[in-house]
Amino acid sequence: EVQLLESGGGLVQPGGSLRLSCAASGFTFSSYAMSWVRQAPGKGLEWVSAISGSGGSTYYADSVKGRFTISRDNSKNTLYLQMNSLRAEDTAVYYCAKDLSMVYAIRSLGFDYWGQGTLVTVSS
Amino acid sequence: QSVLTQPPSASGTPGQRVTISCSGSSSNIGSNYVYWYQQLPGTAPKLLIYRNNQRPSGVPDRFSGSKSGTSASLAISGLRSEDEADYYCAAWDDSLSGLLFGGGTKLTVL
Numbered sequence: 001e002v003q004l005l006e007s008g009g010g011l012v013q014p015g016g017s018l019r020l021s022c023a024a025s026g027f028t029f030s031s032y033a034m035s036w037v038r039q040a041p042g043k044g045l046e047w048v049s050a051i052s053g054s055g056g057s058t059y060y061a062d063s064v065k066g067r068f069t070i071s072r073d074n075s076k077n078t079l080y081l082q083m084n085s086l087r088a089e090d091t092a093v094y095y096c097a098k099d100l101s102m103v104y105a106i107r108s109l110g111f112d113y114w115g116q117g118t119l120v121t122v123s124s
Numbered sequence: 125q126s127v128l129t130q131p132p133s134a135s136g137t138p139g140q141r142v143t144i145s146c147s148g149s150s151s152n153i154g155s156n157y158v159y160w161y162q163q164l165p166g167t168a169p170k171l172l173i174y175r176n177n178q179r180p181s182g183v184p185d186r187f188s189g190s191k192s193g194t195s196a197s198l199a200i201s202g203l204r205s206e207d208e209a210d211y212y213c214a215a216w217d218d219s220l221s222g223l224l225f226g227g228g229t230k231l232t233v234l
Binding site: 059061111115 | 156157159161163168169170171174180212214216218220221222223224225227
């Protein structure tokens, strides 16, 4: 059974940093691209970042480029999101999500499994 | 403001057929696959349709997707109370080099 378990959320002051983790199990982690998707309170979904199975390719939404870094440790089956220079508008539930295809094609990014999400609140 | 445009709300009565539209452009829907997600209140999104019109196993055939040019649609037939949820379309955008989600459509079953 595929499981994605996020952790690391919490309250942080504007300008601060936070590192999210997503522990994956139930599938060959290194074979699939992974993404982070966020949802501000009462708002819609916003894709944040994606990383290929090998970790060699990364993509970011313009809203987080230069501030967030996605990475993965395939030996630990874990996905990460390092978030720096946090702003109030980064407040959201952050989901990690698994790409549905083992054939890596960033333009066909689709998510068949999602974690339960971890809440990040940026406030003084 | 999302580049993929969805109506903010839709509604129908049990048994009815409803459609939700998703309008984009040549750089996203016009050249890439469309995906649809269902999000029940308080839960993580669930994949409903992938690659324009494919249903994952376990998704009822009451749900169907289609795409034409720079627009896509999700159709739900035989509407049921448990279909009441938020629905999002998504597609990769070649100009932005990023994944776009529509603003979401809240479906109410009257």
